[in-house]
C-alpha cells in the first residue's frame with residue numbers, strides 16, 4: 306500500500322438517503338464518462354422511501370462485496386459501486402484503497418419497482434466518503450453521487466432540489482442545491498402520491514432508455530431545448546409557492562420526456578395501460594377541482610403531485626384503479642444523513 310494511502314483513515318460508516326421524484330425531468334447526458342446531464346432538473350425528495358447503506362473498508366478483503374437487501378450481488382452492480390469507491394479513494398488522497406463490504410437495504414420492497422438508484426448512490430456516496438474519513442460539503446457529495454447515477458445527485462439534498470446542469474468540462478459545477486428545505490416544503494404542504502402498478506424490475510433501464518432516446522429520437526433535441534425554460538419557470542413557481550403553475554410544468558415535463566422516448570427507434574415505452582388510466586384519473590380529479598398533477602418515470606408507476614389537504618383522497622382514487630397494487634402519500638423528505646461513522650476493520 307502506498308505511503309499516502311496509509312494516511313487515510315479507512316473505517317466504516319452508515320448513511321441513509323431518500324428517493325426523489327423529478328418535477329422537471331432529467332433525460333439525456335452531455336458527457337457519458339463523467340455522467341453529466343444534458344440539462345438541469347428539479348425534484349422533490351420523498352420521506353419514507355429510504356436506502357440505508359453501510360460501507361466498511363477492510364484490508365483483508367480481496368474484492369469489493371455488495372449485499373443488497375440481504376442478497377449478495379455480482380457483476381455490474383458491484384462494478385458501479387467500485388467505481389464510486391475509487392472516486393472516494395482519489396478524493397481521500399489514497400492511490401490505492403482497501404476493498405469494501407457494502408450492505409444496503411431499502412425501506413420499501415424492491416419487488417414493488419420503486420427501488421431507486423437515486424437513494425442508493427446518494428447513501429453510498431455519503432457512507433463511502435464517511436468511511437474514508439472525508440466530510441464532503443453538499444455540492445461535492447452531490448457531484449460524487451452523480452457519478453453513480455444522475456438522479457442520485459438530487460437525493461443528497463432534502464425538500465425541493467434544483468440540479469444544475471453545469472458548464473465545466475470536469476463537471477464540478479454539475480451538482481444539486483436545495484431550493485426549499487424540508488421544513489419549507491412541508492410548510493407549503495407539498496405531497497407526492499405514489500401508486501405502484503406492478504412488481505418486478507423495469508423492462509428498459511433508465512440509462513439505456515435515455516441513451517437510446519438521445520441517439521435515435523428525432524424529438525430528443527426539442528425535448529432538451531424545452532428544459533431550460535421549464536426549469537426557470539418551475540423555479541419561479543416554487544419560490545412563489547404557486548402549486549398550480551408547478552403542477553402544470555410537472556405534468557408537461559413528464560409527458561414531453563416520454564414523448565421523446567416514445568419516438569426513439571426502437572421506441573422506449575414505460576407506460577402500461579394503468580399508467581394512462583392514472584393520467585386520466587388525475588385529469589378528472591383536476592376537472593372536479595382537486596389540485597393534482599400527474600407524473601411518472603422510467604417505469605409504469607403513477608405519481609401525483611398534490612397538497613396536504615387533498616393527498617389522502619388522491620391516494621384513495623388512484624388506489625382504486627384496476628391494476629394499482631398500492632398507493633401511498635409521501636411528505637417532503639430530509640437530506641442524506643450520516644448515521645454512524647468510525648474506525649472499522651480496515652488494515
Ligand code: 2P0
Pocket residue numbers: 326327329330331332340346422423453454455456457511512601602603
Ligand atoms: C429523473 N429519471 O429526472 C428521470 C426521469 C427517470 C425518468 O433520472 O444514467 O437512473 O444513472 O444517470 O439517474 C433515472 O435516471 O440515470 C432518472 P443515470 P438515472 O428522475
